[in-house]
Amino acid sequence: MLNTIIHRAESPSAAPPLLVAHGLFGSARNWGVICRRLAETRLVIAVDMRNHGGSPWTATHRYPEMAADLAEVIEAQGGRADVMGHSMGGKAAMHLALTRPDLVRRLVVADIAPVAYAHDQSRNVEAMRGLDLSALGTRGDADRRLAEVLPDAGLRAFFLQSLDLKSDPPHWRLNLDVLAAEMPQILGWPDTSGRFDGPALFLSGELSSYVGPQHRETILRLFPGARFAELKGAGHWLHAEKPRAFEETVRVFLDAAL
Template sequence: MLATIRHTPPQPPEAPTLVIAHGLYGSARNWGVIARRLADRREVVAVDMRNHGDSPRFPVQGYPEMAADLAEVIESLGAPVDLMGHSMGGKAAMQLALTRPELIRRLVVADIAPVAYSHDQSQHARAMASVDLSTIKTRAEAEAALSAGVDDPALRAFFLQSLDLRQHPPRWKLNLPVLEAEMPKIVGWPGTEGQFPRPALFLTGAQSQYVRPEQRETIRALFPKARFAKIPGAGHWLHAEQPRAFEETVRVFLEA
């Protein structure tokens, strides 16, 4: 089963458990601040997706498989739960909602649509894999080495959250060869049919291009109770760029 980080409320839970599925190259740890804040009156369980963090390694990274992983976690917690996913995690959450809707009470999809994208993220897997970890002892050394393949300091900082410097030599807590090989599936969409009959929030960054107005018809066909909201001043990493606004918007939707 997927590795999880559980955040327990100070008092007995008053609301359904919230499960959080991170995006590509991320981990449950990335969601610590938001998860802790949302755990004031409910249990929040952040997962490491397959081939990420402390979760098992598999040779495939398709959305049916990722949805099955989430279903296993949810069934162990007691369904139905509220489910939130960002980017790759959002697609896995949508896949589960369309195929096992009885497991989910409310769905939050952060900055992704149920469509195939043309962009390719495999260059980042290659950049991380190219770092000679045998020479790395500190985070600063790792960042300097990674800068050869990743120009954006914010992206480097995000990727380095998945570098385990406690190991000697350090190791990436990502199955980089599989993630690179399976990239067509990750940026794609399996064309899943069906409908999720309960409320779904599609929350996007106002500066992001991942969810376009012309995609709303596709979204509504699969999620007829879809609602749409934008976070001002945020791009694709909306939960990291505007965490308080993100948290408050999610809270209002889940508690409506």
């Protein structure tokens, strides 16, 4: 079973639980503030995806398996949920909706499409694998070392959230070897049959190139009930860059009458 962080509803309602699946190199903790705010009237469950955070490390990292992981969490919570995923987590959520539509009431896909991508994250894996973890005293020490190969301060801050400095010796809470080996699977999209006829929101960042007009035909073929929205001024990390606008858009979609 995946590691989960449970956010209890402040004022419980009849709304189903919301399951939140993070993207590559992320964790359930990254979504803490957003999950707490969305938990006003419903249970919100954030997961660590396999090979991330506190979840089991496995020999493979593929979307049918990740979708099955999410299904297991939903079934343990009663059997049906709204599901939201970003990037890699969005692909896992889409695969779940296509193959187990009985488990998904509404679907939110944040800045990803059901297609293969040509960009590669292997350089970032190698940067983390190459970081000398010996004699690290503070996160600042780790940041300075990582800056030698990764100049983007925002990316470094994001990656370092998965570095456990309290352990002896420090270690990454990411199965970097498997993520590197499975990168073609992560960037790809399996030949998935099925169709999800329920409500689906494809929410993209205005400044991101991950979801474009060329993807709409594929999305609508698999998700005929899809709606599209764009967050102004946001890129791929739209939930981190425009959190309040992201929350409000998601809340309106989830709470709308069927």
